[in-house]
Each structure stands twice: as C-alpha cells, then as structure tokens.
Amino acid sequence: MTRVPNYVVAYEATPQGREALELGVAMARLTEAELRICLVLQRLGAAPAKIHAASSDFEVLLAKQAHEWLGTAAGWVPADVTATTHLLWADSTSEGLIQAAADLDSDRIVVGAARGGLFNRFTIGSVANALLHASPVPVALAPQGYSAPTQITRITCAIGTRPGWETLLDSVVALTEGLEVDLRFVTLVEVDAAREKQSPVAAGSSAHLDTVLAYYQRHAHSQGDISTEVGSGSSVEKAVEALDWRPDELAFVGSSRLAAPSTIFLGITAHRMLHALPVPLVVVPTSPARS
Amino acid sequence: MAQSPASTPASSPAAEPSTGGISSKGLSAGSVGLLGATVIGISCIAPAYTLTASLGPTVAAVGTQMPGIFMVGFIPMLLVALGYRELNNAMPDAGTSFTWATRAFGPWLGWMGGWGLIVATVVVLSNLAGVAVDFFYLMLAQLFGNPDLADLAANVWINILTCLVFMVGACYVSYRGMETTKMVQYVLVAFQLLVLVWFSVAALLHFSNGTAFDALGFSIDWFNPFLTPSFSAFAAGVSLSIFIYWGWDVTLTMNEETKDPETTPGRAATLTVGIIFALYILVSVSALMFSGVGTGELGLGNEDIQGNVFAALAGPVMGPFAILMSLAVLSSSAASLQSTFVGPARTMLAMGHYKAFPNRFAAISPRFKSPGFATVMAGVVAWGFYAVMRVLSTDVLTDTILTLGIMICFYYGVTAFACVWFFRREVFGSARAFFLKLLAPLVGGVILAVIFATTLIDSTNPDYGSGSEIGGVGLVFILAIVLFVAGIVLMFIMRAVNPAFFQGKTLTKGVSREKA
Numbered sequence: 153m154t155r156v157p158n159y160v161v162a163y164e165a166t167p168q169g170r171e172a173l174e175l176g177v178a179m180a181r182l183t184e185a186e187l188r189i190c191l192v193l194q195r196l197g198a199a200p201a202k203i204h205a206a207s208s209d210f211e212v213l214l215a216k217q218a219h220e221w222l223g224t225a226a227g228w229v230p231a232d233v234t235a236t237t238h239l240l241w242a243d244s245t246s247e248g249l250i251q252a253a254a255d256l257d258s259d260r261i262v263v264g265a266a267r268g269g270l271f272n273r274f275t276i277g278s279v280a281n282a283l284l285h286a287s288p289v290p291v292a293l294a295p296q297g298y299s300a301p302t303q304i305t306r307i308t309c310a311i312g313t314r315p316g317w318e319t320l321l322d323s324v325v326a327l328t329e330g331l332e333v334d335l336r337f338v339t340l341v342e343v344d345a346a347r348e349k350q351s352p353v354a355a356g357s358s359a360h361l362d363t364v365l366a367y368y369q370r371h372a373h374s375q376g377d378i379s380t381e382v383g384s385g386s387s388v389e390k391a392v393e394a395l396d397w398r399p400d401e402l403a404f405v406g407s408s409r410l411a412a413p414s415t416i417f418l419g420i421t422a423h424r425m426l427h428a429l430p431v432p433l434v435v436v437p438t439s440p441a442r443s
Numbered sequence: 444m445a446q447s448p449a450s451t452p453a454s455s456p457a458a459e460p461s462t463g464g465i466s467s468k469g470l471s472a473g474s475v476g477l478l479g480a481t482v483i484g485i486s487c488i489a490p491a492y493t494l495t496a497s498l499g500p501t502v503a504a505v506g507t508q509m510p511g512i513f514m515v516g517f518i519p520m521l522l523v524a525l526g527y528r529e530l531n532n533a534m535p536d537a538g539t540s541f542t543w544a545t546r547a548f549g550p551w552l553g554w555m556g557g558w559g560l561i562v563a564t565v566v567v568l569s570n571l572a573g574v575a576v577d578f579f580y581l582m583l584a585q586l587f588g589n590p591d592l593a594d595l596a597a598n599v600w601i602n603i604l605t606c607l608v609f610m611v612g613a614c615y616v617s618y619r620g621m622e623t624t625k626m627v628q629y630v631l632v633a634f635q636l637l638v639l640v641w642f643s644v645a646a647l648l649h650f651s652n653g654t655a656f657d658a659l660g661f662s663i664d665w666f667n668p669f670l671t672p673s674f675s676a677f678a679a680g681v682s683l684s685i686f687i688y689w690g691w692d693v694t695l696t697m698n699e700e701t702k703d704p705e706t707t708p709g710r711a712a713t714l715t716v717g718i719i720f721a722l723y724i725l726v727s728v729s730a731l732m733f734s735g736v737g738t739g740e741l742g743l744g745n746e747d748i749q750g751n752v753f754a755a756l757a758g759p760v761m762g763p764f765a766i767l768m769s770l771a772v773l774s775s776s777a778a779s780l781q782s783t784f785v786g787p788a789r790t791m792l793a794m795g796h797y798k799a800f801p802n803r804f805a806a807i808s809p810r811f812k813s814p815g816f817a818t819v820m821a822g823v824v825a826w827g828f829y830a831v832m833r834v835l836s837t838d839v840l841t842d843t844i845l846t847l848g849i850m851i852c853f854y855y856g857v858t859a860f861a862c863v864w865f866f867r868r869e870v871f872g873s874a875r876a877f878f879l880k881l882l883a884p885l886v887g888g889v890i891l892a893v894i895f896a897t898t899l900i901d902s903t904n905p906d907y908g909s910g911s912e913i914g915g916v917g918l919v920f921i922l923a924i925v926l927f928v929a930g931i932v933l934m935f936i937m938r939a940v941n942p943a944f945f946q947g948k949t950l951t952k953g954v955s956r957e958k959a
Contacts, residue, residue: 165809193812194620201782202487202567202690209542210789210814213796217807 157185159292160258161235162249164191165221167296168264168277173225175294175432176262179402180233182304183327187235188256189225191218192248195241215239246282253289260434265293265426276426284418284435290323291416292402292434293426301400306334306376308397309404310425313339313360319439320406321368328374335376337364340391340425341384357382388421389428403433411438475700479625480711481718483697486628487690488719491635491753491768492776494726496574497687499749500841500908501727504679506736506744507659509727511668512677516684517716519890523855524692524712526862526884531696533865540858541790541799542950547865549952550799550945551934552857557794558930559854564787564821566850566926568780569829570843572606572613575776577751577840579605582769585758603830609780610829614822617784620813631774636722638771642753643725646733646760656759657735657742661728678897682848685891687723689851691716733760746909750840784821791817797949798941836918838909845898845908845919850926852895859888868954899923 161176163169176187193214222237229235238256242248249261265280276284276293283291309324311317328335339357361380368378385391408419416437418426426433475483498509505512530543540560545553577596584593595601623631649655664670671677694712701707730743734756738744741759748755757768792814795804808815832839863870866880902920905912913921938945 169809201693201779201786202489209793213792213805214807214812218812221809 157183157259158188158256159185159260159262160249160253160256161187161189162192162245162261162263162279162283163189163222163225165224166264168294169225170228170264171294171296171298172262172264173228174298174300175264175292176235177230177233178300178304178400178432179260179262179292180235181300181302182331182333182402185259187229187233188252188258189222189229189235189237190240190249190252191222191225191238192240192242192245192252193218194245195243244282245279246286249279249283250287253287258289260290260292261287262292262294264298265295265433284416287416288414288437290434290436292432294432295430298432304333304400304402306336306398306401307404308336308338308395308401308431310338310340310422311361311364312406312421313357316406316438317364318367320404320436321364322371322439323436324404325368325372328372328376331374331376333374333376335368335374335378336381337361337368337379338381338383338395340388340421341382342387342391343384388424392425392428397430399431401431403429403431404436405433406436407438413438474702475697475707476702477707477711477714480694480697480701480707481714482625482628482632484691484694484711484715485632485636485718486778487693488688488715489635489690489775489779490719490722491639491771492571492574492779493687493689494639494723495751495753495772496570496840496844497683498727498730498752499743500844501680501683502731502736502743503746503749503841504676504683505671507662507665507731508668508671508680509665509731510724511666512671512680513684513687513723513727514666514720515668516681517688517720519681519887519894520685520688520691520855521716522883522887523859523891524695525879526859526887527692528695528708529880529884530858530862530865540854540861541794542797543865544857544861545797545799545950546953547861548857550947550950552861553950554794554799554934554937554944555930556854556857556861557790557799558934559850559857560790561787561821562926562930563847563850563854564783565825565828566843566847568610568783568821568825569606569832570840570847571776571780571783572609572825572829573602573833573840573843574751575609575773575780576602576605577754578769578773578776579609581754582766582773585766585769599833603833606829606833607826609777610822610826613777613781613784614818616781617788618808618811618813618815618818620808620811623778623782627778631778635771635775636718638767639722639726641764642757642760642768643729645762646729646756649760650729650732655733657733657737657739659732659735661732665728665731675897675901678894679845679848679901681890682852682894682898683844685851685855685894686844686848688716688719691719730756746838746841750838750844750909784818787821788814788818791820798944799937799949801937801940832922835913836909836911838911841909842911842919842922845902846922846926849895849898849902849919849923852891852898853927856888856891856895859884859891863888865954 159176159179161172163173173189179185180187196211218239222239226235226237238252240248240252242251253261261283263280263283265276280293307324307328309320311320339361341357361382365378365380381395383391383395385394405422405425408417411417414437416435418435422435501509501512534543534546541553541557544556580596581593584590650658668677671680691712694715695708697708734741734743736742736744741755743752753768753772757765761768791800791804794800795802795817804817806816807813832843836842862884863881870877870881899920901907902917902923905915905917907917908919911918943949
C-alpha cells in the first residue's frame with residue numbers, strides 16, 4: 153500500500169497563515185500530498201485574578217471562532233488538493249504543531265515565517281523560530297506575500313562542505329523521486345571583495361559540488377535538469393543575491409551540526425541566507441543518531 | 444508505512460478532524476496540586492496590595508474593631524462562594540456572572556450582573572494602578588535616597604500619565620495572551636507573605652521597645668465585631684472585608700485544572716483562607732499597636748495616608764528595609780493589574796457574542812487568540828475612570844475602594860440570588876442541596892443586599908470616604924449611581940439597537956431541572 157504523504161500547515165487567520173497555506177498548496181501539488189490545516193489554540197491557565205476569569209465561556213467561543221477560521225481556510229484550498237482541518241489545544245503553538253505532526257504522521261510542517269520583513273524577505277516570527285530549533289520533521293517557511301504557483305519548476309539545494317550534507321541530499325532524493333522538476337545544487341562562498349574572483353575557496357566549492365552531483369546521480373531517479381552553481385559575495389546575503397531565483401522555486405537547506413539527532417537547528421549561515429532569500433525555504437533535520 | 448489515525452489521549456494536544464467536537468478542552472487539565480491551588484488563591488487575593496488599600500478605610504469605619512470585622516466579613520463571602528460553586532458545577536459551560544445570571548434570571552438582570560462585574564473591574568483596575576503609581580515613585584525615592592521623588596506621585600498629571608503607562612503595559616501583556624508563569628506566582632506570593640510578616644514583627648518590636656508611633660495596648664475586644672459603634676460603621680466594615688477576601692472564591696471553582704477535583708479545591712480554599720486569616724489578623728493587630736487610630740502623622744485615622752497605608756508606615760516600621768515593602772506591593776499590584784484584565788475582557792467578549800454588547804466586543808485577535816477589542820476597551824475605560832477620579836477626588840484610592848465595596852456587594856449578591864432561583868426546584872431534595880443551594884446563598888445574598896443598601900444610603904453623606912462631594916452629595920454615592928445608571932441606560936440602548944439578546948434569542952433562561 154502506498155502511503156500518501158501529508159503536510160501540517162500551521163494556520164492562523166493572518167497573512168502569515170495564508171502564506172503558509174499557499175506554500176502548503178504548492179508543495180502538495182508538487183508531491184501529490186494532502187494538507188492537514190492545523191490551528192493551535194493556547195491552553196488556558198487558571199488566571200489568578202480577583203475577578204473570575206473562568207475560562208469556560210471563553211473556551212467555547214474561542215473554539216467556535218477557530219472552527220470558523222479553519223472553515224475559511226479550507227475554502228481557499230483549490231480543488232486539486234485534498235485538505236482536512238484540525239483544531240488543537242496546546243501549551244504553546246510550536247509544541248502543538250510538533251505534536252500534530254507526530255499524531256498525524258506528517259512529513260513536514262509548513263509555516264508562514266514572515267513578520268514585517270522588508271522587500272518580500274524573511275524576518276522570522278516566534279512560532280517559526282521555535283520550530284526551527286525543535287522540529288523533528290522538515291519545516292517549510294513561506295516568505296511574506298507568497299502565493300502558490302501552478303507548478304514548482306525548480307528545487308535549489310544549498311549544500312555546505314561540512315560533514316552531514318548527505319542527509320539533506322537524501323531528503324531531496326526522496327522528495328524528487330519520479331518528479332519532473334529541475335534541480336540546482338549551490339554552495340555559498342563568502343569572498344573578500346578586494347581579492348580576485350577565483351579564490352581557492354571557490355575552486356574548492358566547485359570540486360565539492362562535483363562530489364555532490366556524483367552522489368546524487370548514484371541515488372536519484374528524478375527527471376528534470378540538474379545544474380550546479382557557486383554563489384559568491386562579500387557576505388552570505390550577497391552570495392544568495394548573486395544567484396538567480398525563479399518565483400516558482402523552492403530552496404532546501406540542512407540543519408546545523410549543533411542540532412540533536414533527528415531535530416532541526418537552523419545554523420548561522422542558513423539563518424543569514426533566510427534574510428536574503430526571495431523563495432520558500434525547507435529546513436531538513438539532521439539524520440537520526442547512529443546506534 | 445500506513446498512516447495511523449490520530450488517537451489522542453486527553454492530556455496531549457489532540458488533533459481531530461474538524462467534523463468532531465473539541466477533543467480535549469482548552470483548560471490545562473489536572474496540572475494543579477494543593478500547593479499550586481493555594482498559591483493561585485493567595486495570588487488572586489494579592490494580600491500586600493489589598494492590605495495597603497483597605498487598612499486605612501477600615502479603621503476609618505470601625506476603628507479598633509478592625510480585626511473582628513475582618514473575621515465576620517468572611518462569612519458572607521463564604522456563603523456566596525458555596526452557592527457560586529454549585530452554579531459552577533451545574534453550568535460548567537458558563538463562565539461568568541453574566542451567563543449565570545442570564546440563565547437564571549433572564550436577560551435584564553443577567554445584563555446588569557455582567558455590567559456589575561465589568562464596572563467592579565474597571566474600578567479595581569484604577570485602584571490597582573493608583574497604588575502601583577504611588578509605590579513606583581516611593582521605590583524610586585528609596586532607591587536613590589531622594590524623598591522628593593516620592594512626591595512626584597502627588598502631581599496629578601505626572602500621576603495620570605504614569606498610570607497610563609502602567610495600564611498600557613498591563614493591557615498589552617493581556618492582549619498578547621501571556622500569562623504569569625507558575626514560578627513567578629510562587630515567588631511573588633512567598634515574597635508578599637515574607638514581607639508582610641516582617642512588617643508585623645517589626646511593628647510589634649517597636650511596640651515592645653516603646654518606639655511605636657502611638658502605642659496602643661492590645662485588647663481582646665478588638666475581635667468583637669459587636670462593639671462597632673453603629674450599624675452603618677459595621678456595614679461599611681463588612682463591605683470592605685468583602686473586598687479583602689475578593690478573589691478567594693477562585694480556588695473553590697478550580698475543578699478541572701486540579702489533580703484531584705474531588706478534594707483539592709476544597710482543601711486549597713481552606714488552606715488559603717487559613718493563611719490569609721492569620722496574616723490579616725497579624726498585620727491589622729500589629730498596625731493598630733504601632734500606629735493607633737488617631738489622626739496624627741502616622742495614625743491609621745489620618746486621612747492623608749488612609750488610601751495607601753504601607754507607603755507611609757513601611758519606612759518608620761521597617762527602616763532601611765522598607766524598600767522590600769515597596770517591591771512587594773508594587774509587584775503584587777502590577778501582577779494583579781495584568782491578570783485582572785482577563786476577567787472583564789472575557790465577560791465583554793461573551794456579552795458581545797450573545798449580542799448583549801455591540802458585535803465588535805466579540806472580536807478575537809487572530810494572532811494572539813485573545814479578546815482583543817474587549818481588552819483594549821477595558822484598559823481605555825479604566826484609565827479614563829482613573830483620570831476623572833484623580834481630578835475630582837481628594838483621595839482617589841479611598842473613594843475607589845469604597846465604591847468597589849458597593850459594586851462587589853452588588854454582583855456577588857446577584858450571583859447569590861441567581862443560585863437560589865436557578866436551583867429553586869431541587870433544593871428540598873437533600874439536606875446538602877438545601878444547605879448549599881438555598882440556605883447558604885440566600886443568607887449570603889441577604890447580608891450582601893443589606894450591606895449594599897446601607898452603604899449606598901450612608902454614602903450620600905458628603906463626609907463619607909475622602910469627604911469629596913458634588914453639590915452636597917458624597918462622591919462615592921454619585922459614583923455608584925452614575926455607574927449603575929450608565930449601565931441601565933446602555934442596556935436600553937442595546938435593547939433598542941439589537942433586541943435579539945433581550946428577547947432571549949441568543950441565551951435562554953432555564954431552571955436546573957430542565958437540564959436532566
């Protein structure tokens with residue numbers, strides 16, 4: 153029996169929630185997955201106040217409102233994508249989403265990352281940030297103002313030279329299996345602007361990309377074009393901007409080696425990448441601990 | 444791998460298809476033990492704030508009988524709370540006096556019950572903020588060793604603006620849906636208790652060393668409430684005592700949150716009131732022995748210090764450690780200020796939802812999932828009320844506390860009678876039902892009604908409270924009447940604009956038997 157993948161969409165009735173939904177739709181179309189639109193409500197504590205803040209009335213009304221929000225969200229999902237809605241109560245939003253991903257056996261959590269960032273770039277909100285430091289499944293971040301393209305045409309994979317890049321690659325291999333989508337492998341190089349362009353670091357990166365390419369071709373069965381590129385600039389942000397980005401593209405990045413096994417921890421370089429990235433980013437957790 | 448269905452134990456954040464109901468309720472179930480519930484109870488009462496605000500007005504009303512009054516004042520509170528708990532068990536889906544009173548008495552009294560609660564909150568918010576402002580400048584003065592800083596609080600405009608800053612802060616925290624964490628609550632409560640005991644012991648030491656301001660020998664008669672000079676004084680004292688225990692009943696109604704709903708709430712309520720009783724009697728006796736009831740500089744009868752007694756007494760009693768008292772009162776009033784926003788905001792949200800208030804009040808912030816508009820309105824109204832009072836009254840804190848006593852009597856009274864009326868068909872079923880659903884709330888309600896009427900009549904006297912008056916009528920009376928009349932007028936406006944609620948279309952009246 154083939155398993156239908158499903159993605160948790162971290163929904164709230166805000167522009168960020170809408171962007172998460174859009175990205176969910178785009179990714180569901182790419183991989184024929186289903187969406188689990190989840191709205192997390194914070195569990196109410198016994199607020200210690202002289203006035204009774206008995207939560208029961210509020211709890212019922214809050215749940216009612218949340219179901220309305222979810223209904224609206226379900227209405228936005230186009231006919232070619234299957235989606236269900238879920239209302240959850242948890243102590244914190246990120247905790248609820250991680251629990252939902254476990255309960256629903258989901259493959260990813262999709263979240264609207266933007267909070268008032270400029271020029272369609274990322275400024276990470278608190279929920280996204282919490283997920284980026286704890287999620288056991290890949291987290292997809294939707295940039296501000298994102299809306300789903302009819303089709304994702306290219307996936308860019310940002311690969312570092314440090315150990316652990318195979319995990320990221322395996323994840324991309326699994327995702328692109330049998331898909332008709334272009335693939336691009338990039339490494340980002342910080343160069344001193346004063347020096348000449350072809351620095352030894354950049355040359356090393358090209359060599360590394362060849363290794364990556366060889367690894368990928370050994371394992372993968374996708375059907376699109378494959379390319380490699382080195383992005384260089386005086387900073388990580390500049391290096392990202394030096395590359396061309398399509399509006400209908402997804403970027404993938406791995407977790408920092410600081411992460412615990414099987415969890416996400418967004419590293420410094422990846423964090424800085426986010427600031428300059430105009431497309432959605434999927435952050436993949438580290439591989440499980442080897443026993 | 445096959446997809447496993449989301450099977451969800453009640454304790455985990457459950458995921459379920461939207462077709463179903465709420466699988467796990469929003470309350471953090473079973474997370475509070477006896478100690479936690481007691482801490483929440485004491486935290487609700489906020490003893491440091493309560494004592495500084497009420498010691499002066501109580502002495503003004505009943506003199507040395509204060510300890511006795513504090514003891515009898517608990518009785519109506521207990522009786523009403525017992526009925527309150529029955530209502531809470533019978534209508535677990537209704538959270539506020541508004542929904543209860545509407546179910547029991549129909550829309551008109553229900554509306555006024557909700558209004559009473561909102562008004563009481565607005566008044567207490569302004570009093571809390573006022574105390575916080577005083578102590579804020581006092582603490583700065585103590586910190587920098589410059590007494591002039593404490594006088595800044597006496598400047599009306601600086602005071603009103605500082606209060607605005609505090610209100611905005613508290614409102615923002617509530618709007619964000621943030622709550623005080625357990626750890627912070629424990630620390631705040633422990634700190635308050637420690638400082639209050641310290642204050643009492645220091646005051647008693649001054650007494651025994653002969654260095655007290657106006658040493659007053661202890662007398663067992665202080666505990667006899669019947670030695671109170673007049674019934675009016677008695678009523679005023681009881682009305683203030685209800686204020687000092689206000690918040691205690693929260694422990695009784697904490698059912699689902701507690702680890703053992705059968706026993707924990709009752710034990711926590713008993714433990715809470717035991718601690719609070721001991722503390723109030725210790726502090727009131729030691730304050731009397733140190734300061735006396737005269738009108739001298741530090742006398743409890745001095746109108747200039749009555750509204751905020753610890754601000755004046757902490758320095759002489761505790762010496763260099765007085766700053767601890769400032770910290771204790773400031774932290775307790777700031778924490779209460781923030782948490783007190785939650786209650787009226789939720790009540791207004793419910794009233795908005797059932798069309799008893801304009802629709803906008805029903806708005807829930809999509810990002811923070813809090814009653815956004817209602818929270819902001821509570822803040823705006825409380826601050827506006829405070830600003831007006833600051834200008835009108837010579838002693839805003841004393842007057843607001845007295846008004847508050849009247850308001851609490853009103854809405855607790857409504858709740859008590861709501862209980863009797865709602866259970867009227869089943870009270871003779873068992874001795875327990877007779878006692879808890881009829882006798883206790885009825886007696887409590889009658890006591891409150893008598894206190895309410897007496898204090899309301901007495902407050903027409905311009906000498907009542909701070910002595911502020913408008914046209915020869917006491918300010919406290921005018922305040923109470925304006926607040927009630929405003930409620931009635933708004934109710935009729937709402938009735939004209941959107942009659943659905945008043946025709947019983949949104950929330951229906953019922954009797955307890957009909958549920959079965």
